[in-house]
Amino acid sequence: MSTSPPADRRTLIADTAIGLVAAAGLRGLTHRAVDAAAGLPAGSTSYYLRTRTALIGACYQRLAELDLADVDGGSPFGTAPPALPGTSGRGPADRGPVDREAAAAALAGLLYHWLTVGRERQLARFELSLEAARNPELEADLRRAGREPRVRAAGIVAALGADRPEEAAELLVAWTEGLLYDRLAGALARSRPAPDLAELTAVARRMLAAALADPA
Structure with missing residues (x-):
């Protein structure tokens, strides 16, 4: 029987629920389970x-x-990717110039991390997110949870010199989500080769270059 203090009990419950969804989908998610x-x-x-x-x-x-x-380089998996630039919580005006190649390498490391040791959690996230499309009561919770990652993405592209960081961040988040979904659950997911860091670094360079391109 768990002896977790009350302050940690909700975290234990959430972590366990995420693990159940990763293993059995939403059908396996019950209070009793x-x-x-x-x-x-x-x-x-x-x-x-x-x-x-x-x-x-x-x-x-x-x-x-x-x-x-x-994203901040503090992965609970113990094999954290390098922290992305612009994730220290400081305002854009406080950040110095950031090397785009270093940012691409960090983003690729994050993608590799989520496609390997973080794979099951990302699959659970996709499945749980879809439930908000069916249940309007969940929309506010999903929106709230998605706000800070977009703020962090805006910090990253601002540090890289984006003229419109919020717009660039929306693109970067969308492309990241799309790549993860395609590699983890897309039609060709099972036939793709294992994630390759060099290939993901090339992809990350292209994503950043497109996000930072002058808006039309």
Whole structure:
């Protein structure tokens, strides 16, 4: 039986729920299953997160926290990629010039990380995110969880000299999401070769160059 203090209990529940979705999809996500997998007394999950909607919302927030830890170079997996520029929490005016090649290498490392040791978590994130398209009650939670990654992306492209960092950030996030989905769950995902850091670095260079190009 878990002896996690209350302050950590919600995190344990969210992490366990994410793991269940990664293993069995949303059909495997129930309060009872989370209690059992987390080693918690029956009823613990429903005590903290009464409804399935609340449970999924907690997953959104936890997934955002874990992804941001990766972006900042503090991955919980123990094999963190290098931190991306512009992720220190400082304002754009406080940042010096950043080398684009270093940024491409860091972004490629992050993509490689999410396609390998972080694979299951990213698959769970995609599946959980789709639920918001069916349940309007989840839209606000998903939007809230997605806000900070976009702020961080804007910081990255601002540090790289983007004239319109918010617009460039939206493109960079969209391309990153699309690449991850294509490599993890797309039609050719199972037939693709294993992730290759050199190839991902070339892709990251192109993504950054396109995001930083002068707007039409």
